[in-house]
Amino acid sequence: MFILQIVIILLATKLAGHLSVRLGQPSVLGKIIIGIILGPALLDWVHDTEILHTFSEIGVLLLMFLAGLETNLNDLNRNKKAALLVAIGGIIAPVGLGYLGAHYYGLSTAEGIFIGLLLAATSVSISVQTLRELGWLNSKEGATLLGAAVLDDIIVVVLLAIAMSFFAGSDVSIALLIGKKILFFVILILASKWLVPYFLRLFSKVKVTEPLLSGALIICFGFAYFGEILGIAGIIGSFFAGIAIAQTTFKREIEEKVEPIANGIFVPFFFVSIGLAVSFEGIGNQIGLIAVFSLIALLSKFIGSGLGAKLSGFNMRSSMGVGAGMISRGEVALIIAAMGLDSKLLPFEYYTPMIIVVVITTLATPPLLKLIFGKRVTE
Template identity: 55%
Template structure:
């Protein structure tokens, strides 16, 4: 049955991706939608399982690793000011929006704050693929989105730890949480500076088949592991690994050999698995709340992050594009929702509703990016350098 599941996923994603491109949309749109269609929500041709989850996680790690490989570190440094403004704007407005909606529907104060934090999360894995298809992954806009997503992840996790230490009844050492983030970025910085070069120099010459790509993947999974152990999302570790490898002479070879591996099987499974969380059962009475939360989730990120970009020198069009790239909550918000359930900060009655909202933000992101960036030339000049 497992092999049949893989067969259906690969065939469905390739056909859906091709149809999406023919209709003028990024291929990722079709791949996301087909996950809903063939998954439990509609036809149930494929079911989620532990092994699909694991393969999906590899897919998103490889996707972010490739993004890191294709990102210019100098541009990432120059975009720090813009990324910070985008990240902060993309936290404040969604938090306020979530807080107001939660208060209006009568949530407890702690649950209201948690909802605001959940809506403040960002996952740019889908945005990365969309920008890649639009040939804008090396643009100033893309670099700003990636930098903002890293900062967003750090700030939201720290704020979540603070809220849990106050409301959940669990003992959370806030200084420990912050210290672990700091340690991760020291390790990542060392890997980008010298560590990856040392690893590649040591492992690449080994007299075994495909030693270079194997060495690159070792660095990727090492930093992803370290990131998760230190309380940072694994995708941030994978992205940092890509940045590190991009500073070595093996960058082109790793990228050239990795893409066939990633896009042949792992990345398609990730895209389809996003739709597996969707369920339409018993949602009729909650459609109004889903609609309101979805609109709030989309507009607050779009405007909040977009305003941060506009204030740091981007054009209105580019600012809206950056805001669009921050809209997707993806797997980051799903992880936060699960933490909320386990810690008592999220009422189980709202879990499925929020999963649907997260999926909707993920589905709409490629559409927004395509519409806003259609025909635009990548920007590489820095007004705020």
């Protein structure tokens, strides 16, 4: 059965991506929409099985790994102040407006804060793919977006742990949580400088087929796993694995070998999996709720992160583009929503509407980026 799903997903995503481009939109938009069409919401041909979920997870890790390979470390470092302002603006506005929206609908303080934090989460995996297609990934705006996404992930996870320790009776040690994050980056920096180049040089001499490709994937998934056990999203680990390898002489060769594997099979599963989360069952009475929180989700990131970019010196167009790039909540918010359901901080009747809000933000991001940035022409 899964073999048939592979055929359906690969064929449908490629055709949908092609149609999207022909209609003047980034291909990623069509790939997400086809996930909604193929999934339980409409045709019900594809289901979120464990193996599909695994393929999807590999896809997003490889997507962020490729983003790391294409990222200029100097640009990332130069834009760290801008990234911090964008991240802070992109957290304060969603938390504040999300809390007010929840309060309006009669939710408790704890539930309102949790929904605010849910809306503060950012996943730039969709933005990364869109910026790659438009030619803006390796730019000042792209570097700021990536840096802001890393900081956003760390800040939101820490705030989430604090909220859950207060409201859900969780016995999480905040000091331990922050300590783990510091440890992650310290070990990451040391490994990137000393271990990664040595490992690749050594592994490339192993007398087997594609040793360099295998070595790069070991680093990618190893960094992702290390991040997850220390409370950092796996995509942050794989992104920094890409940055580490980009500093070596093997960068171009690895990029050329990984891209066909990623975009040829695994990344389409990630795009489709976003659409599979959508279900229209029983939401007839919740249209108003979905509309309100979708508006909050879209405007809070766009204005909050955009204002942060403007304060850091970007012009209006670039600020709007950075704000638009931070809108997508993606898989990060889906994970937080599931945590909220388990801890009773997200009421059951709000779970499906919040999932739909997350998907709406993800669908809105590619066309907004295309509208604001357009295709970048590099000399």
